Amino acid sequence: MHGTELNSLSLDELQQFMEEIGEERYRAEQLFTYLHRNRGMTIDGISVFSTGLKDKLKQVSRINNIEIYERLISDLDGTRKYLFTLEDDNIIEGVLMEYRHGLTACISTQVGCRMGCVFCASSKDGLARNLSPAEIANQIYIMENDVDRSITNIVLMGSGEPLDNYDNTLKFLYIIHDEKGHNISYRNITLSTCGIVPNIYKLADEGLPITLSISLHTPFDEDRKKIMPIGHRYTIDDIIKACKYYINQTNRRVTMEYILIGGVNDRVEDQNKLIQILQGMECHVNLIPLNPIEEFDQRKPTLESIYRFQNRLSKANIPTTIRKEMGGDISAACGQLRRRYIYDKYERTLR
Ligand code: SAH
Numbered sequence: 001m002h003g004t005e006l007n008s009l010s011l012d013e014l015q016q017f018m019e020e021i022g023e024e025r026y027r028a029e030q031l032f033t034y035l036h037r038n039r040g041m042t043i044d045g046i047s048v049f050s051t052g053l054k055d056k057l058k059q060v061s062r063i064n065n066i067e068i069y070e071r072l073i074s075d076l077d078g079t080r081k082y083l084f085t086l087e088d089d090n091i092i093e094g095v096l097m098e099y100r101h102g103l104t105a106c107i108s109t110q111v112g113c114r115m116g117c118v119f120c121a122s123s124k125d126g127l128a129r130n131l132s133p134a135e136i137a138n139q140i141y142i143m144e145n146d147v148d149r150s151i152t153n154i155v156l157m158g159s160g161e162p163l164d165n166y167d168n169t170l171k172f173l174y175i176i177h178d179e180k181g182h183n184i185s186y187r188n189i190t191l192s193t194c195g196i197v198p199n200i201y202k203l204a205d206e207g208l209p210i211t212l213s214i215s216l217h218t219p220f221d222e223d224r225k226k227i228m229p230i231g232h233r234y235t236i237d238d239i240i241k242a243c244k245y246y247i248n249q250t251n252r253r254v255t256m257e258y259i260l261i262g263g264v265n266d267r268v269e270d271q272n273k274l275i276q277i278l279q280g281m282e283c284h285v286n287l288i289p290l291n292p293i294e295e296f297d298q299r300k301p302t303l304e305s306i307y308r309f310q311n312r313l314s315k316a317n318i319p320t321t322i323r324k325e326m327g328g329d330i331s332a333a334c335g336q337l338r339r340r341y342i343y344d345k346y347e348r349t350l351r
Helices: 011-020 026-036 051-060 133-147 166-177 197-206 221-227 236-250 268-278 303-315 336-350
Strands: 067-073 080-085 091-099 102-106 110-112 127-130 153-156 189-193 211-215 254-260 283-289 320-322
Touching (some): 011 026, 067 133, 080 133, 091 133, 133 166, 166 189, 166 197, 211 236, 236 268, 254 303, 268 283
Parallel strands (some): 102 153, 153 189, 189 211, 211 254, 283 320
Antiparallel strands (some): 067 080, 080 091, 091 102
């Protein structure tokens, strides 16, 4: 693929690009609005540009497109799970959920992931490649086109580790927030990370009031190393320090995600230690019942143990919510849909 990917450029960069090809700066704004407000996907579709300008653009640039490969709709709550095909035939997934406060999209930042968390399906085939800013944004636009509604909340919790694709993720955030484009508030965006500490500091210094969500999953370093290889690089103490810095810089509360794995990290000593490390920090704990995958077929926690965990934290004044399972009937934990697709395709080739 050659030529500049127009929908991966921030408005500033687009202005620079227009100047470089000898066009007026205001053209950049028109183009940016076409791409990110009107969700335009072809150079020919830019009706305010002359044929001459469109031809010139086609010679030096292109617009990235992604397509819906498959869509599953839940009979229970209308949740939609999508598989998208990228221009190079890679596959990623996204989910669209209806909450009281609006329409939330869960999107991917990488094809696969190299973090290797044992419980997560996205990690199982490693990382194929990073997504470009346009490929991240296009997931939003395609879903909006599909339901003919506007998405109000974005969570970067699909496949991939956003802080392992730092530059493109950040560019995406600037683009999707820009008032000349989609104009979504930073407060309505959540970035979830397994804890790449130096990039948490970097993100904090950007000063964007997005919600940072940490996949903590256990308060003990030794246990964390067993389920999350990143635990060998950074300790929980490193993460907590980085979170405190983030809270200071952005004035935002951090969310701690905690997958409850029956009999593994839902013990009383886990509760005690978790309370100890989170004490006095502006945070919120989100308990996630494990969605077992083939390669990590551990127990889901019992409802009773989930509530016990929540009560204990709440009593210690740590706000705690339980993640509601959405689309239970089309259930596919992070990355499972995509893997199923890859293996189906593989089997078809063998046949
Ligand atoms: N790499 C980022 C974002 C993608 S994962 C991160 O680690 O946060 C998004 C969330 O889904 C994480 O909290 C992750 O731990 C969780 N998750 C992954 N596999 C899961 C499973 N099988 N059951 C429940 N939650 C899972």
